[in-house]
Amino acid sequence: MFFLFKWIDDLIGKGFEWYTILELMAYASAANVSMALPLSVLLSSIMTFGTLGENYELVAIKSAGISLQRAMRPLFVVIIMLTIGSFLFSNYMLPKANLKFNSLLYDIRNKKLAFLIKPGVFNNSIPEYSIRVDSKDNDGMLHGIMIYDRKNSNGIPKIIIAKEGKMEKTDDGEFLVLQLKNGVQYEEGSSNSGTYNPRQTFSRRRFKATAPRFDLSSFKLNRTDENAFGNSTPMLNLKGIERKGDSLRRQLDTIQRNTMLNLKSNFRQYNAVAGYSKVKKIQPKKIHDVILRDIPNGSRKTSLENAANTVAGIMQHLPNWVPRDKDVKGEIIFTRIEYQRKFTLAASCILLFFIGAPLGAIIRKGGMGLPVVMAISFFLVYHIITTVAEKSAREGNLNPIFAMWIAVIVLSPLAVFLTYKATVDSALFDINAYKLFFNKLFKKKEKAVGS
Structure with missing residues (x-):
């Protein structure tokens, strides 16, 4: 239940x-x-x-x-x-x-909804078609049929109106055939240039009987390859969970290491002198509470702009790093639980x-x-x-x-x-x-x- x-x-x-x-x-x-x-x-x-x-x-x-x-x-x-x-x-x-x-x-x-025609309601289950009927008999006969055909119409639908019709499937079940009787088809020619053309063609064709075919391939239950879901934690045994846990931990280490490298690259004292030159680094003086005091007057504006750009770059990348780090940690916890x-x-x-x-x-x-x-x-x-x-x-x-x-x-x-x-x-x-x-x-x- x-x-x-x-x-x-x-x-x-x-x-x-x-x-x-x-x-x-x-x-x-x-x-x-x-x-x-x-x-x-x-x-x-x-x-x-x-x-x-x-x-x-x-x-x-x-x-x-x-x-x-x-x-x-x-x-x-x-x-x-x-x-x-x-x-x-x-x-x-x-x-x-x-x-x-x-x-x-x-x-x-x-899987798309089954093709159920309800009187007075447009049905859009079949791609690129909208079908509406006024009434439906117990034997399956439809009355007052209106069809909007948007297939290969460049945005201008083709309209079919018929007094009555009946639905039938082909023997192989691939197509749905709608047997229409006593109707008319309206079709407006589309403009090749994409602009309005006052001399645009409009055609009207009457018919006593016609049978449009609708493709039913979207209504079939196509089975997905099960291997596409095979890496999900509830679908693994103990060995599979261990392997996935190790992979997630390596992935988390990589994310954290790349994050630290990207953050450190914004600070020159980590990569400017050490290991690349014999020049001794100058020991920084005591930094006051207000850092701008230690910066010469002519360089303060440039320093502020550089600092703002550095912070903006960090804030731009953090929204990508933090959710990914959180998701991987959650997956690791879930593997341990399972x-x-x-x-x-x-x-x-x-x-x-x-x-x-x-x-x-x-x-x-x-x-x-x-x-x-x-x-x-x-x-x-x-x-x-x-x-x-x-x-x-x-x-x-x-x-x-x-x-x-x-x-x-x-x-x-x-x-x-x-x-x-x-x-x-x-x-x-x-x-x-x-x-x-x-x-x-x-x-x-x-x-x-x-x-």
Whole structure:
């Protein structure tokens, strides 16, 4: 549903085949694994151990001398296998799915609107033509047709008016043929000199039947070469991200080095004497707060003009250097984020399992009720922390490595705490236990007051 809400405007009214839309949805579903897999691990572990606790099967397991940690070992092995699979998926399958999704989406978004004739509205979908009809029958017959033909007209359109007509495609689907009946064509000759000519020709031709052809090549879905998107960071594996990161860092060094060289070239003391002559440089005297005092009166105007020109040259080039430097730094940060994302997906499965399994053993409720509420609550905490930290890292306010692992770092103590509470059979979510605790607390206070 999220996919349809986001891309519905790019899919409707373009005449796509159903399998093209299904193919796009299949590629998009691969990107949702990073959200669906951790949530499914958390929910399934809560439901599994909640059902075991609700049916007193955990009690039977513990009465047989088997601890909770030992009972979790088989599922932990399954989670390890799932973790390895998620890492392989994010490193090999997900980049290819992102590549195919973005290339197909690019072709879809650049495909022209399907040729839909609406009565009373000029349709400009076909290049160099504008078509308008007064009405349209259910069998496809058009009435009151007006066509503006701007093809090879030097700015003066050719106008065709017909009482009725019908659209048909050629057998090969390359052209659209409009069968027109009982109409007239108006055409004004263009001036060769480009100026108004009072003797300019104007022709009018009546016809009983004609069939103009319109090229439909712009309506075809031409697939772009996927290699054109191959250098995008989400479509690379670990090795590709490393290579791109190294390339971006070299590119950033080159930009900064060229910037410094261009800036230094504006100051003569950096390149005038040193290394090119045996003449000793004269040590500059102490410069006053007002620099013009150290410049002779006859040279002050020239010095000010030269300084203004130098500053103007620097300010002219800075708008080109600064955005490029900022873009490359942002790309470097993004590559570091995507590199860590390959591992955080696998780590989140283990983390949420050690939150969900003890939580299910504590709440002792199975099914789709309370476990779903608990799973969504904990997952939202995990997702919000990850999203906020990633956004801060992209803005340069947080280290990318720390930002991608901060959710794991924050929730790991919670997983340890829940595992400990489940091991000692703590009634962490038992309302009656809290009632007994507060009743005892209030009774102690009443006795203390009475004494």
